[in-house]
Amino acid sequence: IPCVVNGLDIIIFASRDGTRLDAFANSCPHLGSPFDLATVERKPATQQGERSVGDGCVDCIVCPVHRTAFEIQSGDVRGEWCPYPPVLGKVMGLTKPKNKLVKFAVRLKGKNVEVRIATSVKNVRNKEEQAEGMSNIQ
Numbered sequence: 001i002p003c004v005v006n007g008l009d010i011i012i013f014a015s016r017d018g019t020r021l022d023a024f025a026n027s028c029p030h031l032g033s034p035f036d037l038a039t040v041e042r043k044p045a046t047q048q049g050e051r052s053v054g055d056g057c058v059d060c061i062v063c064p065v066h067r068t069a070f071e072i073q074s075g076d077v078r079g080e081w082c083p084y085p086p087v088l089g090k091v092m093g094l095t096k097p098k099n100k101l102v103k104f105a106v107r108l109k110g111k112n113v114e115v116r117i118a119t120s121v122k123n124v125r126n127k128e129e130q131a132e133g134m135s136n137i138q
Contacts, residue, residue, distance in 0.1 A: 001013075002026050002034070002035070002036050005115045005117055006117050008025065008117060009025065009026040009027060009034065010023050010024065010025065010026055010104065010115055011023070011024055011025075011026040011034075011035045011036070011038075012106060012113060012115070013040065013061065013072055015059065015072075016059065020073075021106045021107070021108060021113060022072050022073060022103065022106060023103070023104040023105075023106040023115045024061070024070075024075060024101045024102060024103050024104065025101065025102035025104075027102075028063045028065065028066070028068070029096070029099040029100070029101060029102070030063070030065075030066060030068060030081075030082055030092075030093070030095075030096050030099075031065065031066070031092070031095075031096075033063060033064065033065040033066075035061055035063070035064070037064040038061050038062055038063060038064050039061075039062045039064070040059055040060065040061060040062070040072070041059075041060055041062050041069065042055065042057040042058070042059060042060070043057055043058060043060045043069050043071070043078045043079060044056060044057055044058075044078075045057060045058050058071050058072070058073070058078065059071070059072045059073075060072060060078050061101070065084075066082045066083070066084050066085075066089050066092065066093070067082075067083050067084040067089075068080070068081055068082055068083065070100065070101045074100070074103075075100040075101030075102070075103045076100050077098055077099075077100060081093045081098040104116060104117060
């Protein structure tokens with residue numbers, strides 16, 4: 001579900017079993033594409049002990065533009081960085097380093113979904129503050 005919190009575009013994902021919510025900046029770290037049309041797919045867990053379900057896979061947000069997959073619980077890249085379109089995607093992937101999604105704390109309080117915006121993007125850009133996943137914003 002895309003929404004705006006304090007002027008910041010956010011997208012909120014609910015787990016398949018409905019037990020958790022995760023909130024991210026609604027902008028792919030590669031070219032800033034919104035995740036409104038992103039798909040959620042199961043991808044193999046890359047590390048042992050990772051938060052996989054019985055099938056050994058994790059839920060991932062897949063960018064609708066260049067098809068990079070991001071693990072929902074951590075925001076980490078799963079698989080190839082910018083695999084699409086063929087050939088051109090790999091070249092475009094060189095324009096920005098591989099980077100995880102910007103993730104925000106989220107909770108359900110009664111019937112309200114609350115997203116904690118702990119810092120401002122302006123302060124992060126000015127290197128006055130850090131936020132998870134925001135260290136490479138220029």
